[in-house]
Amino acid sequence: MAGISITVSADDLVTAGLDGLVARADDMSGAMDEIGGMMTTSTRHRFEMGVDPDGNPWPPSLRALAEGGQTLVDRGHLRAAVTYQATAARVRQGTNLVYARIHQLGGEIKRQARTQTIHRRLYADGRLGERFVKRTARGAVATDHAVGAHTITMPARPYLGLSTADRAQAGEILADWLTGAW
Incomplete structure (x- = not known):
């Protein structure tokens, strides 16, 4: 063969590919941030x-049920407080609200x-209204009432976690990241 030639062995390609893969696996913060967003x-x-x-x-x-609204969505504070933190190797999702x-x-x-x-309204004829009012409402009268000890049972309503589709999507994000397609 006249001129010049170069030879590339499969070993060289595999080593270079593995070196690149190891380097990307050392810091997957970009992929973890993408998974956190997902x-x-x-x-939501x-x-x-x-x-x-x-x-x-x-x-x-x-x-x-009483107001015809959505469960866990009164003013939307819980939904809005869900955040995530991504590091080089993991993503963590949660909220700091005490009732979460x-x-x-x-x-x-x-x-x-x-x-x-x-606070209830006191009418001009001396009757006390049956509905609660704001303490600043006109004619509002404050009365104290004893409330006995009691237990409230709250059912679990999981909102954090990964669905099967979420896990598959996270796997695709990681695969794209590791192969450099991302």
Whole structure:
């Protein structure tokens, strides 16, 4: 063969490919950030649908039944507080709201006996209204009432977690990251 030639062996290609793969596997923060974003989107979708990661409907809350609203979505604070942290090797999703755990896992809330102040309207004829009013409302009168100790049982309404589709999508994100297609 006249001129010049170069020879590349399969060993050279495999070594270079593996070196690149190892380098990308050392810091997967980009992929973890992408997975965290996907998890947040999926969790917000679950709030819209009222389902857990497996697609099972949440038990309806008394407030949602009484007001015709959505379970776990009164003012949207819980949904808005779900965030994630991505590192080079993992992603962690959660919220810092104190009531988030009881909604995710369920459980019992033990309430101590206490005195509760309520405000009702006092009408001109001396009758006390049956409905609660704001303490600043015109004609509002404060009365104290004893509330006995009681236990509230909250059913679990999981909103955090990965569905089967989420796991598959996370696997695709990782595969794309590792192969350099991302």
